[in-house]
Amino acid sequence: MSQTRIDTDVLVDRQGVVTNAAIVTAVEIGGAALLGAFLLTDITAIVVLLLAVMGAIFGLLQMRPQIEERIVAAFHDQRRLAVVLGSILVVAYPFFMQGNSYVLHLLIVSQLYAVLALALNFQLGSANIPNFATGASYGIGAYTSALLAVNFGVSFWLTLPVSAVVATLFGFMLGFPSMRTKDSYLALVTIAFAIVVHQLLNNFTWTGGPNGVVGIPAPTLFGHSFARPIEIFGFRLPSQANFYYLSAALVGLSIVAARRLHESRVGLAWNALRADPLAARCQGIDIVRYKMLAFGVDAFLAAFAGTIYAFYVSYISPDNFTFLVSVTIMTMVIVGGMDNTLGVIIGAFLLTMLPEKLRIFSDYRLLFVGVVVILFLILRPQGLFPQRARNYGANQ
Numbered sequence: 001m002s003q004t005r006i007d008t009d010v011l012v013d014r015q016g017v018v019t020n021a022a023i024v025t026a027v028e029i030g031g032a033a034l035l036g037a038f039l040l041t042d043i044t045a046i047v048v049l050l051l052a053v054m055g056a057i058f059g060l061l062q063m064r065p066q067i068e069e070r071i072v073a074a075f076h077d078q079r080r081l082a083v084v085l086g087s088i089l090v091v092a093y094p095f096f097m098q099g100n101s102y103v104l105h106l107l108i109v110s111q112l113y114a115v116l117a118l119a120l121n122f123q124l125g126s127a128n129i130p131n132f133a134t135g136a137s138y139g140i141g142a143y144t145s146a147l148l149a150v151n152f153g154v155s156f157w158l159t160l161p162v163s164a165v166v167a168t169l170f171g172f173m174l175g176f177p178s179m180r181t182k183d184s185y186l187a188l189v190t191i192a193f194a195i196v197v198h199q200l201l202n203n204f205t206w207t208g209g210p211n212g213v214v215g216i217p218a219p220t221l222f223g224h225s226f227a228r229p230i231e232i233f234g235f236r237l238p239s240q241a242n243f244y245y246l247s248a249a250l251v252g253l254s255i256v257a258a259r260r261l262h263e264s265r266v267g268l269a270w271n272a273l274r275a276d277p278l279a280a281r282c283q284g285i286d287i288v289r290y291k292m293l294a295f296g297v298d299a300f301l302a303a304f305a306g307t308i309y310a311f312y313v314s315y316i317s318p319d320n321f322t323f324l325v326s327v328t329i330m331t332m333v334i335v336g337g338m339d340n341t342l343g344v345i346i347g348a349f350l351l352t353m354l355p356e357k358l359r360i361f362s363d364y365r366l367l368f369v370g371v372v373v374i375l376f377l378i379l380r381p382q383g384l385f386p387q388r389a390r391n392y393g394a395n396q
Contacts, residue, residue, distance in 0.1 A: 126270035150217075227239055
């Protein structure tokens with residue numbers, strides 16, 4: 001009898017593993033297929049239909065939270081499968097985009113905005129620090145790398161860490177005066193910083209003024225120029241594929257950083273600041289130190305994204321880094337779901353691609369996007385993927 005019970009338990013466990021694996025596979029492949037259909041279609045009716053399907057999915061998750069919990073449990077149980085399958089899909093995705101340069105461009109920009117949104121999420125989502133200067137850090141990183149490459153011939157791979165360090169120093173410079181303010185006043189300080197940086201970039205002669213920086217050289221890796229197409233196994237991918245994979249690597253690095261920080265004492269301290277700064281101080285948490293660290297991490301990642309963007313487009317100007325960029329990034333975090341890595345990434349992709357796919361509405365497309373954002377905030381104010389309770393167990 002006991003042997004029969006053991007065999008039954010093993011069978012149930014195996015069925016659970018198979019079911020979880022099937023859920024992970026279906027969600028990832030289904031999501032990739034839905035994104036591909038959205039990217040490849042130019043028919044407005046199909047775009048609206050796909051948006052309706054996405055809305056129905058999120059509506060179902062809203063009405064049936066147990067479905068979302070089941071999916072989360074499946075991904076938690078099958079982490080390795082999720083990572084391996086996700087990596088395969090990311091690598092193979094350009095091959096299914098029919099060599100469409102415009103689609104790859106949208107994916108690159110979406111990935112860069114995903115990094116920017118993840119950078120801001122450390123502040124806004126984890127520590128509840130409103131920062132409207134992420135776009136400024138993005139611009140500082142882009143200009144630093146571009147000026148080093150154009151004026152001094154520095155390699156792209158060397159400008160990456162240099163621009164990150166420079167932007168981080170500016171992030172600390174912003175953080176110091178911000179320590180004496182809170183709530184709306186803190187937001188005003190970051191707004192002022194973003195506007196000042198934009199004006200300086202627009203008026204300094206050594207930054208190119210309103211004309212910006214032209215002729216930024218394409219990166220090279222092992223003799224392969226990123227300006228050349230990728231030819232592999234008889235397939236020929238446009239040159240944008242080089243930056244697609246580079247941006248995807250940066251997104252992967254940002255996800256790893258987000259996960260490690262969230263599960264560390266730093267992430268716990270940020271969450272304590274978000275919940276109650278006074279209680280956090282009473283528990284011995286150095287508020288100034290952890291707030292400054294949040295500003296530094298935000299600027300560091302934003303500079304990486306700015307560097308890749310500068311070398312990708314080969315031309316930058318102050319108009320690429322206006323205050324509106326920071327507002328857009330903050331909207332991505334809020335719509336996606338604060339302190340939720342997956343939600344922030346999806347919010348970034350959605351709000352990057354939506355305006356491009358609604359060009360049929362011409363001057364009204366931004367109004368339409370604004371209405372969509374407001375509807376999301378009304379129907380699901382916690383974001384597409386709400387902030388999840390922290391798990392203090394041994395196996396997170």
